[in-house]
Amino acid sequence: MGPVAALLGMDRTTLTAALKPLERRGLVKVIPDPSDGRSRILQLTGKGRTLLARALPVWKSLHEEVERLVPDGGAEAMRRGLKALL
Numbered sequence: 802m803g804p805v806a807a808l809l810g811m812d813r814t815t816l817t818a819a820l821k822p823l824e825r826r827g828l829v830k831v832i833p834d835p836s837d838g839r840s841r842i843l844q845l846t847g848k849g850r851t852l853l854a855r856a857l858p859v860w861k862s863l864h865e866e867v868e869r870l871v872p873d874g875g876a877e878a879m880r881r882g883l884k885a886l887l
Contacts, residue, residue: 802831802841810886828852 806816823829828849834840845853868876
């Protein structure tokens with residue numbers, strides 16, 4: 802879970818809370834790491850992969866729209882600024 806939390810820019814506690822509704826919907830499984838019982842591994846279910854496949858084109862389209870709305874070079878500057886907050 803640590804790498805996923807880092808990728809999303811959130812702490813593990815926040816990630817754990819965000820995952821609970823996804824688990825209830827059957828979209829993700831949180832399973833113990835066989836090599837370290839204290840760690841957890843995240844696994845998309847078949848239902849989760851299907852939903853992700855449907856959502857990804859929408860996400861890409863919206864991000865392309867934002868890119869078009871931000872003045873020249875501004876989107877990259879915005880990304881750098883947001884990364885600096887981490």
